Amino acid sequence: MIVRHLSVCKGGQILGRWSKSWKTVPLQGNQTRRNCSSLDQTRNEERKYEEVRIPVPWGHIAGKKWGEPEEIPVIAIHGWRDNAGTFDTLAPLLKFNFLAIDLPGHGLSSHIPIGVNAHYPDTIVALRQIVKHYGFNKISILGHSLGSSIGYAYAGLYPEAVHKYVSIECGRARILSHPKDLADDWGETIDSLLNVEKKLIQQQPPEFTYSELVERQQKGAFMSPSIKSTNILLKRGSRLSTTNPEKFVFTYDPRIRLDSFKRFTPDMLMAIGKQIKCHVLNIHADPGMQVKLEKEYEESVEILKESTSRLECEVVQGSHHVHLNNPERVAPLINNFMLS
Structure with missing residues (x-):
């Protein structure tokens, strides 16, 4: 309609x-x-x-x-x-x-x-x-x-x-x-960013089975995309793991999940x-x-x-x-x- x-x-x-x-x-x-x-x-x-x-x-x-x-x-x-x-x-x-x-x-x-x-x-x-x-x-x-x-x-x-x-x-x-949000959240946002960047330097990206990828992608989008749509997004949104041929990793930068200040x-x-x-x-x-x-x-x-x-x-x-x-x-x- x-x-x-x-x-x-x-x-x-x-x-x-x-x-x-x-x-x-x-x-x-x-x-x-x-x-x-x-x-x-x-x-x-x-x-x-x-x-x-x-x-x-x-x-x-x-x-x-x-x-x-x-x-x-x-x-x-x-x-x-x-x-x-x-x-x-x-x-x-x-x-x-x-x-x-x-x-x-x-x-x-x-x-x-x-x-x-x-x-x-x-x-x-x-x-x-x-x-x-x-x-x-x-x-x-x-x-x-x-x-x-x-x-x-x-x-x-x-x-x-x-x-x-x-x-x-x-x-x-x-x-x-909003100005009050900036005052309340900037410090926490900066520390979260530094923690994520430390993990990016020291650790390999987390690996998942394909079904876990689908579940996480849907939850991250508040269950808005269908299973078919999620599969489409994961064509570019994921790749095979370099260490385990049975696992996958997301291609997006984990820093995008943080609130920007x-x-x-x-x-x-x-x-x-x-x-x-x-x-x-x-x-x-x-x-x-x-x-x-x-x-x-x-x-x-x-x-x-x-x-x-x-x-x-x-x-x-x-x-x-x-x-x-x-x-x-x-x-x-x-x-x-x-x-x-």
């Missing part, structure tokens, strides 16, 4: 062009491996993609390029602890081409070096590095959860460089730091929202994320009504990972929005 919630339009926008073609760096070794035969069965062959590696100072950002580039490229950004595979079931239903990336420390992308602490704003820097690498003048953004909050921030910081922004289950209110304050979130000028499609799932929508999220939507040139808000039935579990519920909305 699809329920129209809100539609606001303030007129059109001039399309930009990008000046350089896509550049890809072939994967080496066993980067394209699959964990086990059961994962191969979940791979969708209906639409071909190309693996890419984008060089950055600390290594590379991995991604999946679905189709050839378009006039205005679309960059898809996944949620916390997920990876580019989160768009695998949606991709065959989309009528446009896009690049899905693994954020730093996720999927097949390089981890930030130990001792160089990564925080939420650094994900926006990573997106800007991708844009600079390809020489894009203007992009559209398709983001889920954390990825949507990155799209929100980027669209506000670079309002003339974003054409359209699709937000699925946006986590922008989940990346806020460099986030936006509520005032910063609202100020950024006031700068967003592009067309916006805001999709919320019901029941969706199993937390109450904070007032800051609702306030940010009200700001978008005034700042954007076009705003559409939609509600679909499903979990937080509705785009992965039930892509047919969101694909028509996204296609209509992107192609209009």
Whole structure:
């Protein structure tokens, strides 16, 4: 079921062009491996993609390029602890081409070096590095959860460089730091970070059976992705152990589980929202994320009504990972929005 919630339009926008073609760096070794035969069965062959590696100072950002580039490229950004595979079931239903990336420390992308602490704003820097690498003048953004909050921030910081922004289950209110929280939590966060980095230096990553991986991945996502969806995420989210051929390890950097002490304050979130000028499609799932929508999220939507040139808000039935579990519920909305 699809329920129209809100539609606001303030007129059109001039399309930009990008000046350089896509550049890809072939994967080496066993980067394209699959964990086990059961994962191969979940791979969708209906639409071909190309693996890419984008060089950055600390290594590379991995991604999946679905189709050839378009006039205005679309960059898809996944949620916390997920990876580019989160768009695998949606991709065959989309009528446009896009690049899905693994954020730093996720999927097949390089981890930030130990001792160089990564925080939420650094994900926006990573997106800007991708844009600079390809020489894009203007992009559209398709983001889920954390990825949507990155799209929100980027669209506000670079309002003339974003054409359209699709937000699925946006986590922008989940990346806020209230001043009192900063005062209460910074010390504990710093000590937790140092403890994790010590383990990364001294110990091998924990190993699990594949069934344990599935269980942990689902619990980490509050049971939102189905078993099939979890298998898809684990294609890039896990690898075989180097010491035990019967065990697996997660590929994500364990430091991403820590609360970052460099986030936006509520005032910063609202100020950024006031700068967003592009067309916006805001999709919320019901029941969706199993937390109450904070007032800051609702306030940010009200700001978008005034700042954007076009705003559409939609509600679909499903979990937080509705785009992965039930892509047919969101694909028509996204296609209509992107192609209009």
